[in-house]
Amino acid sequence: MTHVNAVSIKDAPIVFAGYGVKAPERNWDDFKGMDVKGKVVVVLINDPDFETGSGDFGGKAMTYYGRWTYKFEEAARLGAAGLLIVHETAPASYGWATVKNSNTNTMFDIVRKDPTKQHPPMEGWIQRDVAVDLFKKAGLDFEALKKAAQSRDFKPVELKGATFSADYKVKHETIVSKNVVGKVTGAKRPDETVIFSGHWDHLGVGLPDAKGDKIYNGAVDNATGIAAMLEMGRLAASGPKPDRSMVFLAVTAEERGLLGSEYYASNPLYPLAKTAGVINTDALDPTGPAKDFTISGNAKLDLLDDLIAKGKAVGRTYTPDPATEAGYFYRSDHFPFAKRGVPAISFGSGEDLVEGGVAAGKAASDAYRINAYHQPADEWNDSWRLDGMSADIALVYSVGRDLAGSNRWPEWGEGAEFKAARDATKAQRK
CATH class of the missing domain: 3.40.630.10 (Zn peptidases)
Incomplete structure (x- = not known):
């Protein structure tokens, strides 16, 4: 089994990729062929039609594409350096306290032969206000881009002048828990x-x-x-x-x-x-x-x-x-x-x-x-x-x-x- 023992991201470009969805059976691709290898991708929680209530993803009902687990998996498949999910209470269906409390303890997974196929090196969430400010500093309007992301014509947008850096070690332990x-x-x-x-x-x-x-x-x-x-x-x-x-x-x-x-x-x-x-x-x-x-x-x-x-x-x-x-x-x-x-x-x-x-x-x-x-x-x-x-x-x-x-x-x-x-x-x- 391969382990990532440290994560070092230096001045990585930041890309907004809408809802982070690739759904060929729905003729939907938020990435439009953009190479996100080595980049940090920012995406929205839930599905593209959550806000409008109608569309290709079941309207208000969430599909698996709306789940945070899917979004991390897709980022891993595309070779992204990291994925940040923008938290909003309504589409997530829970407040920031749930995100915070669920992610500040040790993170677990089942033992996998190659964890990098399921997880990008860096996974995280950011609060909506932080995202709005980040977009604004890059000369972008968060709400306008969120609206654009509800269309299959959406194309990913690089946040010009914004970069992401992180440098930390990852401690691995194999923990035995029981069913x-x-x-x-x-x-x-x-x-x-x-x-x-x-x-x-x-x-x-x-x-x-x-x-x-x-x-x-x-x-x-x-x-x-x-x-x-x-x-x-x-x-x-x-x-x-x-x-x-x-x-x-x-x-x-x-x-x-x-x-x-x-x-x-x-x-x-x-x-x-x-x-x-x-x-x-x-x-x-x-x-x-x-x-x-x-x-x-x-x-x-x-x-x-x-x-x-x-x-x-x-x-x-x-x-x-x-x-x-x-x-x-x-x-x-x-x-x-x-x-x-x-x-x-x-x-x-x-x-x-x-x-x-x-x-x-x-x-x-x-x-x-x-x-x-x-x-x-x-x-x-x-x-x-x-x-x-x-x-x-x-x-x-x-x-x-x-x-x-x-x-x-x-x-x-x-x-x-x-x-x-x-x-x-x-x-x-x-």
């Missing part, structure tokens, strides 16, 4: 699996908040999801044997870029072609029972239809993700499975609360996102209601248990971006 797997072996078709997943990690000890608290407890995100997964494992182990194996997967390093689930999906214990479905639980709501439920992001697949039908049977309705522009589909541990074709969803508690309706539910979720998400304040308190979470667990478990007791293979819907990957392994399923 934890439990299995209830199927009685009839043990080689076929249904996976229930959740992530056991959080941010650990980091920058102190205003009260001096520097322990990032991760009580909602994701102790609730892990508690749900453990309870479903207990139910599976104490009941009659399912036909298919039921696998309970607690993954590590989700907060570092879905690394535990990416590692499992890259090195599966049980063949992905014979994994009937993955149901992930990430951050269940302790506010109280809801009349509805959701999943992260947009998805067209039979597994969601099963969940909707089960919900209807217990008087709960499905509310589509109201913030598809946040790209939540790409931000939970089901995604490494989905991109390899496995039907996978990440369950979310609803916002239409039995007590207080949508207004109360939205107020609670907004308060959590602003005041606690990825902050030390995400900790248990005695106002938590567990009856809502127990209802969520019952719903999720019933979907997975039914799938484990059947010979069905859920499919992706027509037009789903992961359907082709699943279809390619069809011969391996009976």
